[in-house]
Amino acid sequence: MRKIICILALLLPGMAIAAGGNVHLDKANYDLTDKASLQRGAKLFMNYCLGCHGQQYQRYQRTFNDLGIPEELAQENLQFTGDKVSDYIERSMPAESAAQWFGAAPPDLTLVARVRGADWIYTYLRSFYVDESRPFGVNNTVFPEVGMPHVLQPLQGTPRKATEQAMVDGEMVTRQVGIKSDGDGSMSAAEYDQAVLDLVNYLEYTGEPFRLESEALGKWVLMFILVLFVFVYLLKKEFWRDVH
Numbered sequence: 432m433r434k435i436i437c438i439l440a441l442l443l444p445g446m447a448i449a450a451g452g453n454v455h456l457d458k459a460n461y462d463l464t465d466k467a468s469l470q471r472g473a474k475l476f477m478n479y480c481l482g483c484h485g486q487q488y489q490r491y492q493r494t495f496n497d498l499g500i501p502e503e504l505a506q507e508n509l510q511f512t513g514d515k516v517s518d519y520i521e522r523s524m525p526a527e528s529a530a531q532w533f534g535a536a537p538p539d540l541t542l543v544a545r546v547r548g549a550d551w552i553y554t555y556l557r558s559f560y561v562d563e564s565r566p567f568g569v570n571n572t573v574f575p576e577v578g579m580p581h582v583l584q585p586l587q588g589t590p591r592k593a594t595e596q597a598m599v600d601g602e603m604v605t606r607q608v609g610i611k612s613d614g615d616g617s618m619s620a621a622e623y624d625q626a627v628l629d630l631v632n633y634l635e636y637t638g639e640p641f642r643l644e645s646e647a648l649g650k651w652v653l654m655f656i657l658v659l660f661v662f663v664y665l666l667k668k669e670f671w672r673d674v675h
Contacts, residue, residue, distance in 0.1 A: 454573050459553035461632040463643055469498045472633025475626060477509045479582045480540065483529060485522035488541040489637045492516045497640060533578050544638040549631050556583065556627045560590045560610050572610070587623045588616030 462468060473494060476486075491514065495505040502516055510516070512523045522529075522537070529536045544552060555573040559581040562570035567580035569590075581590070593611040596603055611620075618626060636642075 454554070454558075456548075456550040456554045456573075457557070459549040459628060459631045461549055461628060461635050463632065463636055465632065466499050468629045468632045469636055470500060471626070472629035472631070472636075473498055473500070474509065475583075475630045476540075476633055477511070480630075481511070481520070481522055483522055483524050483533075483537040483579075483582075484540045486520040486541040486637055487539050489520050489640070491518060491520055493640065494520070494637070497636070535578070537579070540634060540637075542638050544631070544634040549635055552634060553627055553631045556630065557587075557624065558610060559584070559587075560592050572607075583623075583627070584616065586616050586618045586626060588612035588614050588618075 491505070491510060492502070494500075495502055495509075495516070500509070506516060512521065514521065520541075524537075526536045547555075551573065555571060558572040558574075559569045559577075560572070561568060564570075565576070566578070569577070569581045569584075571577040571579075581587075584590070590610050590612050592607050593609045594605050595608050597606055598604075599606075612623070616623065639645075
């Protein structure tokens, strides 16, 4: 019982981070084999996220090669910091300035999908809403009191809480039923959801670039073990034949 309690104590903080409190997380149906989605996600990251968030464990060259983006085209359209193609993907904002403006330097996002989970990121990026009391004028239902501006607002439009009147215990109350854009963004709601999914897909890739190769290799390893088991079993029977 003591061991079980210790294990639960270690796991609970991680589960709380992944779940994002009591907020329901929408399912992110990402697909690491969809190169077009990964390319769109990389474009979104470089254009909207890289100013504040870097990926210090991921190189430009590795990214471009894996996603099937020609290096010359990528350097022209996806590299804005003047870095070499062999460099790591570093944010363009100095850490000191970021800490001064935001209170703390924005975290590196190379492994964010492995830490938070795809569902958390997908829901988080679709959960900003207008809150004039906050420094950047927005808040987030998944991450309350968030210190990050809604950088994707030009795409989504101005998001506001959607409410409805409902009878609760014999009393009419107003409750939140979601978040709805004012429609002043460059994308429709469906297009924005897809754009966020593309970005999540890209972050899943950078969290574990070898994942598809590992899964493919794993199948061959299991087949090898199965064949080896047959030979080992026959060898065992041969060794123990005289004993039985």
